Amino acid sequence: MNPQNHSSARGGTQPLSGVKVVDLSRLVSGNMLTHVLADLGATVIKVEPPRKGDELRAWQREGMSTYWLAYSRNKDSVELNLRTGDDMARLTVLLADADILVENFRPGTLERMGLGKDRLNALNPKLVVVRISGWGQTGQFASKGGFGSLIEAMSGFAAMNGFADLPPVLPPFAMADSVAGIYGAALALAALHGQRGNANASVQEIDLSLFEPLFSILGPQAAEFQLTGKSTPRSGSRSPTHAPRNVYKTRDEKWVALSAGMEGTLARLFEGIGYPQGLQDPRFSSHEARLKNIDALDALIQGHITQLTLPEALEFFAVRDITAGPVCDIADLLEHPYIAESQLLVDQVAPDGRTVSVHAAPYRINGQRPPIRRGAPALGQDNTAWFGAAKPSAEAGPAAAAQPT
Structure with a gap:
């Protein structure tokens, strides 16, 4: 199957049918961004290193890559060794007619790979490039590691989360990455809209840090501190803005x-x-x-x-x-009538044949949720579709320092 037919075969008539996304990212932020786009019908090509693939595959429970299963459905997977000339050439073929490129390398890595803005502009001037990093592409923090836990601590979230007489509390999920990914999907589509029909288009680069989106959703913290001289205190389930707002224990220990x-x-x-x-x-x-x-x-x-x-x-x-x-936990929700009626959970078969529930697209368009067109791909499952019989190149050449943020 040639790539053009491969792209349209599963795109159907979804809102982003015909949009081609190349995803070089690792772990949560980029995968969340392209997860949103893939559910809307975009063809998302996950470019993964040979043998181990995206590190998200290693986030497992009972031997199953649950995060990969949930956030990489509707995507393609190709194995490419970007330390070799042959596979870099294959990547440029993908980029030549792509609409969006997503990466979350350390700032400067894309340039060291020979894919700086000038090169990309010569290759595909209508490309939108979303560059995710911990702290942004420039400035004194640009080279600092940017894992979400650091951002959740420094942004002010942990300081306001929890109880006043107990330590600050980090979130129990990848909050900073997820917020950035959702912001990034909207930004990518806005930039893509601007590129359409623009005869003088040039590559649009979006500098998306993990810090800034999370900081932006925490409310008017700066303004309130300037007005009161006080930071938002940790108040458990109470609210600093209105009362009553709390959780209360019932007679049956619920x-x-x-x-x-x-x-x-x-x-x-x-x-x-x-x-x-x-x-x-x-x-x-x-x-x-x-x-x-x-x-x-x-x-x-x-x-x-x-x-x-x-x-x-x-x-x-x-x-x-x-x-x-x-107050529900997941055991409650699996049996909750709201979940059943809304069909928010759907069964998905993992590569090992086991069936588990994952979230459906969390919205409806004209009364219908976008379908899960295919399950999360096995590593390199789509190499033949995109490159014919070519195999990933063997390890060779200098490291590209392609580290996730």
């Missing part, structure tokens, strides 16, 4: 989450827990007063919730139109 900052909701809550004068109580009569007296407010709510089982608590909130819901 948890329910409540967010009731609006006065109408609060009035119904106070009435329901048997304290109808709540909004007249000076401790709870204003937004500022409730934040100041949050311990007393939480104690009042918890005193009522502790008498109820989780189903009873959910019914209590539902009949009063109070914004509350259960």
